[in-house]
Amino acid sequence: MGVSLGELAVRFGCELRGDPDVRVDHVATLAHADSRSLAFVANPRYRQQLAATAAAAVVLDAASAAGCATAALVCRNPHATYARIAEVLHPLPSASPGVHPSAVIAAGARIDPSAHVGALSVVGEGAVIGPRAVVGPQCLVEEGATLAEDVRLTARVTVCRGVEIGARTTVQPGAVIGGDGFGFAQDGGRWIKVPQTGTVRVGPDVEIGANTTIDRGAIEDTVIEEGVKLDNLIMIAHNVRVGAHSALAACVGVSGSTAIGRRCMIGGQVGIGGHLTIADDVIITGCTMVSHSIPRPGVYSGGIPLEEAHVWRRLVARFKRLDSLVTRLKALERPASGGSDQEVTDD
Amino acid sequence: MGVSLGELAVRFGCELRGDPDVRVDHVATLAHADSRSLAFVANPRYRQQLAATAAAAVVLDAASAAGCATAALVCRNPHATYARIAEVLHPLPSASPGVHPSAVIAAGARIDPSAHVGALSVVGEGAVIGPRAVVGPQCLVEEGATLAEDVRLTARVTVCRGVEIGARTTVQPGAVIGGDGFGFAQDGGRWIKVPQTGTVRVGPDVEIGANTTIDRGAIEDTVIEEGVKLDNLIMIAHNVRVGAHSALAACVGVSGSTAIGRRCMIGGQVGIGGHLTIADDVIITGCTMVSHSIPRPGVYSGGIPLEEAHVWRRLVARFKRLDSLVTRLKALERPASGGSDQEVTDD
C-alpha cells in the first residue's frame, strides 16, 4: 500500500512539490529507484542524479529542489527527515509481548508484561526488563541488570550483572556490556587480579555496535551518556566516560579512566590513552593516536596517508635519519659555514 | 590406517619419489614429524630441515626435492597440494543431517533434510538452510536469511535477517553478519538513526573469521564476493564491496561505501576510509592508513617501524619541528646566504 506524499509532507513538515496522492512504499538510491521509491539528497554531489532518477519522490533541501525531475519533499534537514520517513516505510520487525518458552528466566527477574524476551535468552535473578523492551534471541541479561523502557537488544547481546541500560538504547549482536575491566596488580613478577567492583551505566538513546565491548568500572562506574553512538568492535575500558551525543566509529579503543566530552566525533581505529580528558566538540580523524589530553574543541589528526611501498620505505629511511639531517644543517649554519665533511653522513 | 603415498600421488597429481606403500595418517612440521607424518616445504628457507626430518614423506617442489632424505611427493604448488592432502588426513568433524531437539526452528523455516542444525541454535521465519549446510551449536539464522549448499556456520554465528550466504562459505564463531550499519543523521545536536534497509550478500567460497562484523547496507547491500577470505575481528561497514578472491588480515577496518577490488591483499590493522575505490591486485602492508582511493595495482605502505623509546621520542620531536627545519634551510639558500640568526629556532 505505501504512504502518500501528501501524508508524508504533513507528518514531517515538508513542502511538497508534486502530486500528494502518489504513494511510496520503500526507500532507494537515486540511481536505483522506481516509481514506488522514495530517495533523498543530503550531499550536493548527488544533485546531478536528480534529473534522471526514476524515484516517485525525493527528500531534499530548497537548494537542491530546482534540479529535481520528480516530486520533491522539501525540508531543511533532508538526511534527518529521510531517516524519519524510512522508519515509517521500513519499520523494525515487531516483537510480540511475552517470553519465549525456551528462554530461561530466574524466579526473581521482573519482566514487564509489554516486553519481549526471545528464544534461548537468559535473564538472571533480580534483573529488570522494562516496558516494551525487546530482548532478542540468545541474549544474556545477568543478575541485577536493568533495561529501561523500549531498550532493544537485537540478538546475542551480553549485559553483565548490575549493568544499567537507558531507555530506547539499541545494542547490536555480540556486544558485551560489563565484562571485567583489565585491572591487575604486580606482585613479585605475577599479576594479581583486582576485583572490578563497579558497573556500567548506559544512558538513553544510545546505540552500541556489533561485538563492541564496554568494561565495568574498577571501583566506580563506566558511563556512556545519553545519545552516544558507538560503532562495531569498539573497546571502552573501565571507568571511561563518554559524553552525551558523541559518536565513535569502528575499532576505536579508549583506555581506562579517560573522559571524552560531549558531541565529540572520533574516527575509525583511533586509539586513546588512559586517564586523559577530551574536551567537548572535539573531532579526531581516523587512525590517530591520542596520547595526551585535548583541552580545546577542534579537529585533530595523527595519521599519515600511504604511499607506494618503495616511496614509503625511502620516506621512512629519511625519517629515521632526521637527526643526521639536523646535524648537517647545523654544520652549514656555522659562521664560517659550508658544512664540514665529517658530518655528511647521510647520502 | 592412514593413506598410502601411492594413493596420494595419484589422487593429487604428484610425482612420488619413494615407496608407494608407505602410509601416513597425520600432518606434522618437518621438525616434529614421525614415521606416520606427512610434512611439506613451500618456503625455501625450510629446505635445510629436509635432511633431518623423520617424516614419512614430504610434499615439495622439484627444486626442493634434491635435498629430501625421505619419500617426496613432488608437485608444482606444494602449499596447495599439502592443503588438499591435509583435508583428507584431518577431515572436519562430521555433522549428521537433522535438527538438534534443543534448536528453536520457526514454523516457516525451510531446512534441507541433508542439513545439520546444532544444539540451541535458532532459525527464524522464512529462513532457508540449504543442502548439506552445517549450522553449528548456538547459531542464530534470523528471519529470511538464506544459507546455500554446504555453508558451514561453525558455532555461535549470527546471521541477521535477510542475509544471503553463498555455497561452501565458512564462518567462524562470534561473527556477526548483517548488524545495522552505523548511519545517523544530525538533527539539532542529536543523532537520528537512519534505518538500514539493505542487507549483506556473501558469495560462495568465502571465509569469515571469528568475531568479525559485516554490517548490512543502508539502502543497497553490502557485498562480499566469491572466494574472499576475512580474518578475525575485521569490520566491514555498510555498503562496502570486497572484490572476489581478496584476502584481509585480522583487525582491518573498512569504512562505509568503499569498494575493494579483486585479488587484493590487505595486511593486519589496516584502516580504510569511506567512499574510496581500491583497484584490483592491490597489496597493502599492515598498519597502513588508507585515506584516498588507490587507482592502480601495486604494493602500498604507511606504517613506521618502532624504535627504542628514547630514540623514537627524539625522532618525533624532529618530525614535529620539520617546519623549522625547512625555514632554516631556506635561510641558507638565500643568495647572500648563511642563515639569519632569528630563524635558528631549532637546536
Added chain:
Amino acid sequence: MGVSLGELAVRFGCELRGDPDVRVDHVATLAHADSRSLAFVANPRYRQQLAATAAAAVVLDAASAAGCATAALVCRNPHATYARIAEVLHPLPSASPGVHPSAVIAAGARIDPSAHVGALSVVGEGAVIGPRAVVGPQCLVEEGATLAEDVRLTARVTVCRGVEIGARTTVQPGAVIGGDGFGFAQDGGRWIKVPQTGTVRVGPDVEIGANTTIDRGAIEDTVIEEGVKLDNLIMIAHNVRVGAHSALAACVGVSGSTAIGRRCMIGGQVGIGGHLTIADDVIITGCTMVSHSIPRPGVYSGGIPLEEAHVWRRLVARFKRLDSLVTRLKALERPASGGSDQEVTDD
C-alpha cells in the same frame, strides 16, 4: 557485617595504624568513600586526597602513611594487597555445583561433580570440565576440550574442539578460543583453505578478555603460557606463543607464528607482524607497529602524537617531501655551495 581492620591486618600482613575493631564492607575511591569503605593509594599523586577522605581505612605504603587522616593498613605493595582484600569484600557470585537443566551435555562429556554448568551451555563429546570449574550461561565447550580445576568461563565463551584451558584461568564473555587459523594457499588465483590441525593450549592463571580471539595452530599449537593477561578484542593468530606473565592491552593484533617473551607489556592497538621473536621483558607503548623482531629487553615505541589538523597536514606535507629536503641540503653542502636554483623545489 564486613570485616574488621584487625582481621585484615593479620590476614594480609599489614601494619595497622588505627582501631582494629572498625569494620569495612566495600571498597571505594578516596574521594567517594564513607565510614564503611576501604580505599587504597598506590600512586603517589593520589596522596593529597588522604587528608580529606571519609574512608574507614586506607591501604597504602609507609611513604604515604604519614598524610593519612584515617586508619591505615600499611604494606609494601598496596595495589596487590588492596586487590586481595577487595576479593574478600566483593566475592564473585557463587556458582552452585551441578548442571543447569537447560544445558546440552554430550553423553561422553566428563563434568566434575563440583563444577557448575550454566543455563543453555553446550558441552561436547569427550570434553572435560574440571573440579570447581564454572561454565557460565550460554557457553560452548566443544568436543574434546578440557577445562582444568577452577577455570571460570564467565558467560557466552566459545572453547573450540580440543582446546586446553589451564587451572584458575578466567575468560570474559564473547571470547573465541580455537577458531581456525587464517591459513590459505594460493592456487591459480584462488585460495585453498589449509586445514588447521593444531589446537590452543592456555596455561593456568590466564585472563582472556571479552571478544578476544585466539586461533588454533596450523599444524602445531598456539600457546598462551601461565599468568598471561589478555585484554578485550585482541587477536592472537595461529601458532603464536605468548610467554608467561606477559600482559597485552586491548585491540592488540599478533600475527601468525610470532613468539612473545615472558613478562612483556604490550600497549593498546599495537600490531605485531608474523614470524617474529620478541624478547622477555619488552615493553611496547600503544599504537606501535612491530615489523621486526626485538632481541633485547627495553621500551619501544612507534606512535606519533596528534596535532590540530591544520598543523598535522603541514607536517605530513613536509614529511612527504623529505627527499627534496635532503636534495636541497646536499646542494648547499657542495664545495662551491649556495644551492642551485633548479633544486629548490620546496616552498
